[in-house]
Amino acid sequence: MASREGEYISDSGSDYTEYWIDWFLGSRGNEYFCDVDAEYITDRFNLTGLNQYVDRIGLLVDIITDRTQISETQPEEARARLEDNAKFIYALIHARYIITSRGLSKMLEKYRNGDFGYCPRVNCKLTPLLPVGLSDKPRVASVKLYCPNCEDLYNPKSSRHASIDGAFFGTSFPAMFLQNYPELVPTHNVDVYIPKIFGFQLHSQAQLTRWRLLKREQLVNRLDQLHIEHANDGPGGFADPVDDDENKKAKRGRR
Amino acid sequence: MSSFNEVESDSSEDVDSWISLFCSMFGHDYFVEVAPEFIEDDFNLTGLSLIVPFFRDALDVILDLEPEIPIKPANVPLVEHAAELLYGLIHARYILTKPGLRAMAEKYEDNCFGSCPRYYCQGMHLLPIGRYDQPGIETVRLYCPNCNDIYLPSSSRYLNIDGAFFGTSFAGMFMKLFPEIQRQCYERTKKQFELKLFGFKLNERAPGGPRMKWLRQYPQAKEEIEEYKKCEFSIVGTNEKIVEAGGQEEGEEEEEEEEEEARMDEDSHEEAKASAGESMMSIAKD
Numbered sequence: 153m154a155s156r157e158g159e160y161i162s163d164s165g166s167d168y169t170e171y172w173i174d175w176f177l178g179s180r181g182n183e184y185f186c187d188v189d190a191e192y193i194t195d196r197f198n199l200t201g202l203n204q205y206v207d208r209i210g211l212l213v214d215i216i217t218d219r220t221q222i223s224e225t226q227p228e229e230a231r232a233r234l235e236d237n238a239k240f241i242y243a244l245i246h247a248r249y250i251i252t253s254r255g256l257s258k259m260l261e262k263y264r265n266g267d268f269g270y271c272p273r274v275n276c277k278l279t280p281l282l283p284v285g286l287s288d289k290p291r292v293a294s295v296k297l298y299c300p301n302c303e304d305l306y307n308p309k310s311s312r313h314a315s316i317d318g319a320f321f322g323t324s325f326p327a328m329f330l331q332n333y334p335e336l337v338p339t340h341n342v343d344v345y346i347p348k349i350f351g352f353q354l355h356s357q358a359q360l361t362r363w364r365l366l367k368r369e370q371l372v373n374r375l376d377q378l379h380i381e382h383a384n385d386g387p388g389g390f391a392d393p394v395d396d397d398e399n400k401k402a403k404r405g406r407r
Numbered sequence: 408m409s410s411f412n413e414v415e416s417d418s419s420e421d422v423d424s425w426i427s428l429f430c431s432m433f434g435h436d437y438f439v440e441v442a443p444e445f446i447e448d449d450f451n452l453t454g455l456s457l458i459v460p461f462f463r464d465a466l467d468v469i470l471d472l473e474p475e476i477p478i479k480p481a482n483v484p485l486v487e488h489a490a491e492l493l494y495g496l497i498h499a500r501y502i503l504t505k506p507g508l509r510a511m512a513e514k515y516e517d518n519c520f521g522s523c524p525r526y527y528c529q530g531m532h533l534l535p536i537g538r539y540d541q542p543g544i545e546t547v548r549l550y551c552p553n554c555n556d557i558y559l560p561s562s563s564r565y566l567n568i569d570g571a572f573f574g575t576s577f578a579g580m581f582m583k584l585f586p587e588i589q590r591q592c593y594e595r596t597k598k599q600f601e602l603k604l605f606g607f608k609l610n611e612r613a614p615g616g617p618r619m620k621w622l623r624q625y626p627q628a629k630e631e632i633e634e635y636k637k638c639e640f641s642i643v644g645t646n647e648k649i650v651e652a653g654g655q656e657e658g659e660e661e662e663e664e665e666e667e668e669a670r671m672d673e674d675s676h677e678e679a680k681a682s683a684g685e686s687m688m689s690i691a692k693d
Contacts (some may be wrong), residue, residue, distance in 0.1 A: 272524045272558045274548055296526050298602065303619040305526040305600040309561050327604035330615040337615045344622075345557045347536075347550060349579035357555050360625075362638040367621035369642070371611065380612055388614050 172218050176242060181312035183267055184283050184295065184321070186258040188242070188249045190217045202244055205290065206237045216242050243320035244290065250321065251328045259325075260333060269309055271299040275343040281306065282326040285318025293318045298326040301338045337387040342368065343394055425471050429494060434564035436519055437535050437547065437573070439510040441494070441501040443470060455496055458542065465489035469497075492542060495572030499540070502577050508584050515581075521561055523551040527623075529595050533558065534578045537570025545570045550578040553592045554623060597625045 173187050192198055193213055203209045214220040215238045222231050249255040262268065263280050270278040281297035284305070295316045297306045308314045330337050344361050346353045372390065375382050382389040423431070430438045445451055446469060456462040461482065467474045468490040478486050501507040514520065515532055522530040533549035536557065547568045548557045560566065582588050599620065601608055609616045626635035637643040 272561065274557045274559060298600070301619075302622055303600070303602065303617055304623060306524045307526055309524070323606075324604050327602045327609060327615075330602075331604065331613075334614050340618050345538075345550070345555065347555070347579040347582070349576045349583070351575075354579050354582070359635070359638055360555065362642050363626060363631075363635040364621045364624055366634060366638060366642050367624055371618065371621060374611070378612060381614075382618070388616070388618060390618070 172216050172238070173242070176239060181316070184262075184313060184316065185243070185246055186250065186255065186262055188246055189254065192249050192252070192254075193217055193242075193245055198245065198248060202241060205244065206241055208237075209241060212238045212241045240290070243317065247285070247288070247320050247322040247325075250325055253332070256329055256332050259329060260336075263329070263336075268297055271301060272306060272309070273299065273302055273304075275341050275345070276301040277341060279338055282329060283321040284326050285321050285323050288319055288322050288324075290317050290319040295321055300326070300330060300336070301340055303340075335387050339385060339387065339389045339391045341391050425469055425490070426494070429491070434568070437514075437565065437568060438495075438498055439502065439507065439514060441497055442506060445501050445504070445506075446470060446497055451500060452497065455493060458496065459489050459493045461486045461489040462493065465493045469494050492569075495569055496542065498572050499537070499574035499577070502573065503580050505584075508581060511577075511581065512585060520549055523553060524558060524561065525551065525554050525556075527596055527598055527600065528553045531591065531595065534581055535573045536578045537573050537575060540571055540575050542569050542571040547573055552578070552582055552588050553595050597627070599623050 173190075176182060177185055177187055193216055199209060199213070206212060211220065212234070215222060215234065222234050226234075250259050259282075263282065266280050268281045268283050270280055276299055279299055279301040281299055283295050284298045285295060286293040294314055295308065295318045297308055298304075299306060308316075344365070346358050346361050348354065368390075372382065384390060384392050424443075426440050426443070429435060430440050446466070452466070459465055461478075464474055464478055464482075464486045466472075468486060502511050515534065518532050520533045520535050522528075523533055528551055531551050531553040533551055535547050536550045537547060538545050538557075546566050547560065547570045549560055550557050602617065603609075611617050611620075626632045
């Protein structure tokens with residue numbers, strides 16, 4: 153309900169002048185970004201160190217917060233450069249903002265809407281993904297998506313997202329997000345796939361999978377010894393394996 | 408009638424056959440063209456007449472033959488659907504034969520089935536599979552030989568293709584016939600992703616800590632390779648003792664519970680309270 157009100161306000165605002173941030177968030181390919189509070193952007197403390205990446209950071213902040221417009225009198229080239237720099241600095245501020253508590257709650261909404269997509273792994277059963285960077289320095293690696301269920305990294309499905317810099321989300325975001333909302337840590341699905349020919353498992357793949365399941369058992373035993381909760385219905389626990397030959401065998405062996 | 412047939416066969420050489428039309432349809436780019444000789448051999452169709460309705464008519468449609476008895480207009484869409492089903496099931500059998508596997512290898516080389524979305528698989532090409540050989544259970548899934556896992560097709564246009572049209576055995580057969588794929592996997596990184604918070608790893612004891620490392624793990628240390636070797640035929644690990652001990656504990660607990668229940672049944676409420684107190688005490692001691 154709150155979000156709808158927000159939309160309404162921004163819609164009515166855009167009748168007169170479109171806010172820079174709204175324009176940025178509305179442009180194609182920027183679906184992963186959330187809106188950063190103007191107060192956060194204007195606080196110089198939050199911009200510490202960012203001036204090493206761009207010149208005239210004050211002007212850029214003014215552009216982002218709509219205090220100045222990019223003047224029409226400048227040559228096309230200079231305007232384009234200013235525009236790009238403004239986007240760049242906004243994205244870097246974004247990386248810092250989304251690990252604050254306000255930023256996390258905004259990203260929570262996006263996570264719930266599935267704005268970052270869903271895990272393509274069949275056994276993850278469409279767990280929503282979280283954006284993550286491989287480096288906090290810009291221009292190192294593009295954004296990747298982290299699945300909290302299989303704890304693995306995936307490439308974005310669409311090429312327009314694959315070109316976003318990973319530093320615009322940072323390396324710490326998913327960890328911070330899941331530490332802040334521990335109830336969102338999924339119950340891990342433990343089902344595995346083993347290729348078969350006419351019903352017979354391929355040996356090398358099956359052997360590796362058996363060893364991996366052994367590793368999981370060892371982990372569970374370690375957690376048990378420390379009396380750490382890993383219930384099959386709680387966050388961070390392991391779901392009961394569904395209809396899996398290897399898991400069934402393992403269970404039978406234990407009995 | 409015979410002249411009509413001749414015209415038919417002539418035109419089918421110029422115009423695309425049903426099979427090539429079907430394979431060139433939007434969203435059907437996973438399919439290869441099954442050789443007509445394969446379909447004409449009745450041995451290859453064993454058992455399919457039980458699964459596919461309008462079997463004869465559907466077969467005629469696939470082979471571009473004029474049916475002896477014309478199909479009723481009301482049944483035409485049904486027959487067309489049955490033909491697609493029949494073609495899919497024949498396709499699943501065909502891609503297990505040498506020419507079929509070779510045709511699929513060409514598609515694999517061209518990356519027709521897409522690349523693995525997993526970052527550390529470094530764009531490994533995927534193989535279409537079904538998890539069931541019976542039609543109508545699940546749509547097609549994609550198998551990555553590198554991470555040994557299955558994924559959903561990235562585009563929704565493939566979500567109406569039945570998994571049974573590729574079958575459960577295809578990926579395995581394919582990898583056995585082309586050992587090159589195994590080599591491609593060896594060359595790829597064995598690195599795993601670790602979630603970090605300000606550069607620090609999360610401990611596995613933490614509530615949101617890593618719990619799925621095993622899923623992508625490879626034996627690397629000496630003792631891990633030992634364990635891996637022991638897992639040749641069943642899960643044999645160093646944790647057997649722990650499991651046994653766990654079993655004993657469970658047994659003891661059950662006995663205790665039984666004793667308590669017996670007491671509860673026999674004695675009055677006061678004693679029940681006392682025993683509850685005792686158990687509270689034991690918890691406190693623990």
